[in-house]
Amino acid sequence: MFIHIKSYVASIFMALVFLSVAPNNAYAHGEKALEPFIRMRTIQWYDVQWSQESLKVNDEVVVTGKFHVAEDWPRSVPKPDAAYLNVAIPGPVLIRTERYLNGQPWVSSAALKLGGDYDFKIVLKARLPGRYHIHPFFNLQDAGAVMGPGHWVEVTGDAATFTNSVKTISGETVDMETYGLVNGVSWHVLWIVLGTAWLLWWVRRPLFIPRFKMLKSGNEDALITPLDKTIAKGILVVVPLFVFGAYAMTDSQHPNAIPLQAALDQIEPLPPTVNNGAVNVKMIRTEYRVPVRTMNMVAQIHNYSDQPIRIGEFASANLRFINPSLDQPGKNEEDTLVAAKGLVIDDDKLIQPGETKTVSMAAADALWETEKLDGLFRDADSRMGGLLFLYDPSGKRYIASISTSVIPKFD
Amino acid sequence: MAVTTSGHLPAQAEHEQSKLPWYIRDLHKYLLTFAGLTVMYVGLRLYQGAFGVLAGLDSTEPAFQTHWMRLFHIELGILALVFPALWGYLWLTRDQNLEAIAPKEEIRRYFTLTMWISIYTFAVYWAGSYFAEQDNSWHQVSIRDTPFTANHIIEFYFNFPLYVLLGGSAWLYARTRLPLYAKEISLPLTLAVIGPFMILVSVGFNEWGHTFWFREEFFAAPIHWGFVVGVWFALGVGGILLQQVNRMIELLDKIEDLP
Amino acid sequence: MATTKLLDIPPQPYTGEKARLTRAYDYLILVLALFLFIGAFHLHVALTVGDWDFWLDWKDRQWWPLVTPLMMITFPAAVQAVLWTNFRLPLGATLCVSCLLIGTWITRIFAYHYWNYFPINMVLPATMMPSALVLDVILMLSNSLTVTSIFGGMSFALLFYPSNWPIFGLFHMPVEYGNAQLTLADVFGFQYIRAGMPEYLRIIERGTLRTYGQYATPLSAFCSALLCTLMYPLWWYLGTWFATIRYVKTI
Numbered sequence: 001m002f003i004h005i006k007s008y009v010a011s012i013f014m015a016l017v018f019l020s021v022a023p024n025n026a027y028a029h030g031e032k033a034l035e036p037f038i039r040m041r042t043i044q045w046y047d048v049q050w051s052q053e054s055l056k057v058n059d060e061v062v063v064t065g066k067f068h069v070a071e072d073w074p075r076s077v078p079k080p081d082a083a084y085l086n087v088a089i090p091g092p093v094l095i096r097t098e099r100y101l102n103g104q105p106w107v108s109s110a111a112l113k114l115g116g117d118y119d120f121k122i123v124l125k126a127r128l129p130g131r132y133h134i135h136p137f138f139n140l141q142d143a144g145a146v147m148g149p150g151h152w153v154e155v156t157g158d159a160a161t162f163t164n165s166v167k168t169i170s171g172e173t174v175d176m177e178t179y180g181l182v183n184g185v186s187w188h189v190l191w192i193v194l195g196t197a198w199l200l201w202w203v204r205r206p207l208f209i210p211r212f213k214m215l216k217s218g219n220e221d222a223l224i225t226p227l228d229k230t231i232a233k234g235i236l237v238v239v240p241l242f243v244f245g246a247y248a249m250t251d252s253q254h255p256n257a258i259p260l261q262a263a264l265d266q267i268e269p270l271p272p273t274v275n276n277g278a279v280n281v282k283m284i285r286t287e288y289r290v291p292v293r294t295m296n297m298v299a300q301i302h303n304y305s306d307q308p309i310r311i312g313e314f315a316s317a318n319l320r321f322i323n324p325s326l327d328q329p330g331k332n333e334e335d336t337l338v339a340a341k342g343l344v345i346d347d348d349k350l351i352q353p354g355e356t357k358t359v360s361m362a363a364a365d366a367l368w369e370t371e372k373l374d375g376l377f378r379d380a381d382s383r384m385g386g387l388l389f390l391y392d393p394s395g396k397r398y399i400a401s402i403s404t405s406v407i408p409k410f411d
Numbered sequence: 412m413a414v415t416t417s418g419h420l421p422a423q424a425e426h427e428q429s430k431l432p433w434y435i436r437d438l439h440k441y442l443l444t445f446a447g448l449t450v451m452y453v454g455l456r457l458y459q460g461a462f463g464v465l466a467g468l469d470s471t472e473p474a475f476q477t478h479w480m481r482l483f484h485i486e487l488g489i490l491a492l493v494f495p496a497l498w499g500y501l502w503l504t505r506d507q508n509l510e511a512i513a514p515k516e517e518i519r520r521y522f523t524l525t526m527w528i529s530i531y532t533f534a535v536y537w538a539g540s541y542f543a544e545q546d547n548s549w550h551q552v553s554i555r556d557t558p559f560t561a562n563h564i565i566e567f568y569f570n571f572p573l574y575v576l577l578g579g580s581a582w583l584y585a586r587t588r589l590p591l592y593a594k595e596i597s598l599p600l601t602l603a604v605i606g607p608f609m610i611l612v613s614v615g616f617n618e619w620g621h622t623f624w625f626r627e628e629f630f631a632a633p634i635h636w637g638f639v640v641g642v643w644f645a646l647g648v649g650g651i652l653l654q655q656v657n658r659m660i661e662l663l664d665k666i667e668d669l670p
Numbered sequence: 671m672a673t674t675k676l677l678d679i680p681p682q683p684y685t686g687e688k689a690r691l692t693r694a695y696d697y698l699i700l701v702l703a704l705f706l707f708i709g710a711f712h713l714h715v716a717l718t719v720g721d722w723d724f725w726l727d728w729k730d731r732q733w734w735p736l737v738t739p740l741m742m743i744t745f746p747a748a749v750q751a752v753l754w755t756n757f758r759l760p761l762g763a764t765l766c767v768s769c770l771l772i773g774t775w776i777t778r779i780f781a782y783h784y785w786n787y788f789p790i791n792m793v794l795p796a797t798m799m800p801s802a803l804v805l806d807v808i809l810m811l812s813n814s815l816t817v818t819s820i821f822g823g824m825s826f827a828l829l830f831y832p833s834n835w836p837i838f839g840l841f842h843m844p845v846e847y848g849n850a851q852l853t854l855a856d857v858f859g860f861q862y863i864r865a866g867m868p869e870y871l872r873i874i875e876r877g878t879l880r881t882y883g884q885y886a887t888p889l890s891a892f893c894s895a896l897l898c899t900l901m902y903p904l905w906w907y908l909g910t911w912f913a914t915i916r917y918v919k920t921i
Contacts, residue, residue, distance in 0.1 A: 432687075432690065432691070432694070434691050434694060435694055456780070456785075459785065460784070460785055463785065518691070522694070522695065522698065525695070525698045525699065525702060526698065528702055529698060529701055529702035529705070532702050532703075532705040532706035532709060533705045535705065535706060535709035535710060536705040536706075536708045536709035536773070537709070538709065539708075539709030539710055539712060539713035540708045540709045540712040540713065540773035540776070540777065541773070541776060541777055541780070541781065543712070543713050543716055543717075544712065544716045544720075544724075544773075544774070544777040544781060545777060545780075545781035545785070547716070547720065547721075547724060547866075548777075548781040548782045548785060548786050548788070549781075549785070549786065550865070550866040551786060551788075551864040551865050551866050551867055552786050552865060553865065554865055554866075555866065591917065592917075594917070595917035595918060595919060596917060596918050596919070596920070596921050597917055598914050598916040598917065598918050598921075599912065599913065599914055599915070599916075601921050602912060627866050627867070627868065627871050628866030628867060629721060629867075629871050630716060630717060630720030630721050630724070631717060631718055631719060631720040631721050631722070631737075635717040636717065636718070638713060638717055639713070639714050639717045639718055642709075642710045642713045642714055643710075643714070643908070643912070644912070645706055645709070645710035646710075646745075646748050646749075646908070646909055646912035646913065647912045647913070647914075648702070648703075648706055649748075649749070649751075649752035649909060649912060649913030650912060650913040650914045650915055650916075652699060652752070652913075653752070653756060653913055653915045654915045654917075656756075657915065659692075659695070663684070663688055663691070663692075666688075668684075668685065668686045668687055668688045669686055669687035670686045670687070
């Protein structure tokens, strides 16, 4: 207990020290708490990139990437009729100035189509210095936050130099950081002063015990004086007049004011990229071997393309299991969520055009456990999903979205 | 310190040593408690400022265990010590001869009871106003991944039990030191303590809701209305005021006035 | 001299030490009430009106002017029921609303701005003060629950939107943004990133009853006015019920 108290005191001290230097060094964002079946079978992210890692206040970083909306959408999760592509950062330390889905500007929410392919682009402008781990993520209604991969970005410079101007349709340029603040505060101060004056008008006189006694003894007239009544009548007339006068004035100042905008954006999926017919993958059986943290998958692959293909990668919930024997672009081996030698194929040969082949794959790494995807077996929905990447000799990529139920093996 | 009424009048005896009027003899303790609580709550908020983003965004990180779950356990430890100590003290030092209480002493105790309730409402302020709405702010920064977020650890598991503790203390003070409250149970005082206590119970419902069917931070959502109904019971304070005013008028009629 | 006379207090039942004692009691109760109503009323409002009051991009024409007065007339009615009936103090509504604003402002500054970097103009609270003042004086002048329910309740709701339009109207200027028309308030919601408040969560401009075209605000305000005339007496009686002076044998 004493040690605890000492650490607590030390923590408070450290807190005060940290406050003066305002560090910002955020870690992960709670993505591991979401049920594995949701992470693996809703938004399937890939090719996510950040334009730069270090920037100054007012500089921009562009996050781009792609995702496939899984066909095998979990039954317990509402369909994505309204989804919102968001960014996990510790508050508005960067602001989102632009966002695109399939090349189309996107400011509201949108419906996603099951089996649809999308690419996105988010432009973020640095507002406050610090080191931040930035993830794109999807808010899915009633399902939670489905995270994309994250990346560290360092912002330097002076927060005071941050600017954020927006031009209205009528041509006025607005500083978003301060717009309407003085006006809003002034109105609040005015009303608070009037309210306080009314309270003080009453509070200045003896209150509870004397007034109660006077009221009960029939001396009520002394409690409300003629002057009180005159002031009250004044309030009754002046306050509404003033309110409606100010309202009319504001209305005339902003004749073009419009209501908040509530429409959903309409954005169609791209032509199919994943499951586009070139390769068909049918899952036969999948086992997860708990002690060795390995997902053993047996799949029947039919190559409908005109090129021979090989399996290069299996990705699920931002984990990437790479087949080391295949030279492929974008391995990004230093990434902590990449198992660079994590995918082993038992008969790793080219699958010829027109050939149907049954393949056994083993996706093995401690990441299954550290990223808490092995919790799948304790879920009510123990099906998993992911993307299988295959390549032809020219490096062309074919992607299949797979889903399968998983049998745990505890041996 | 026992407060059992005896031959002499404690109010008068203490009054001789204090510059404060006899009816607000406990003013210093009251103000000190206010100051102490303010330092504690502000300290907790500073701690959040320092370690919220740094170590409070992901409950699976070791830093979260170090900075937040440790704080959680310390809070539980403090509550486990303070609850029985304070309530035990109030019970053990109860007045066992309330029939003999003098009007002046009873008036003074009404003042002290009001101070107790005031301390209780101060804790209600931090729990119901500041840290409650701050929850909305924090959950715009962190993705909710545990019932023990950096704000919940302070709000749900410390602020809520603490005001229950203080409300219960006010109730016990009245029950053990004031004749009317000892003879029978004050309904409004009980309501004003029990209702907000039910807010603590509502935490379970809230977390169940967020776990199963509501992940976003929509504050006006029905899963939060359990808290709302609980806080309506704070209106019981109106009844306490009326009980006190009625009794104080009787007592004031029994004592002599001084210039 | 005239001022002195103006501020004179009618003869009081207590003088000397008893007057000082009852005054000390007043101060204690005022401090108690201040924190009680900041804590209790703010929690009630945050969890019923909450999001409409927190964010610029929730303050719509349809739900904001309906929900806010309806949920904010509650505590004022209950407190008036005690303070007016027993003490002839016509300040219940102003007291509650002042407490609410104190709590709200502290939180907006220290929880939203200093902790999590939201600009304060994005989280400006609405004010209910004009409505509260009018509610208090209607009760005082009429000394009638019926009159206050009808005219006070209606005024409380009808004054809300015009009181707040001078604060928030300018955030409804149209902006061309992302190939769409948005208000400045919508742009705040888009730019200043909130993890737990995706756009689709906003309950704004929902509903199909659009018979009267674009006149949503007055209709919402009158609907709120009607509901407030019912909510007021309901909460008056709730306040009276909670302010019981009963002692019971068992609980």
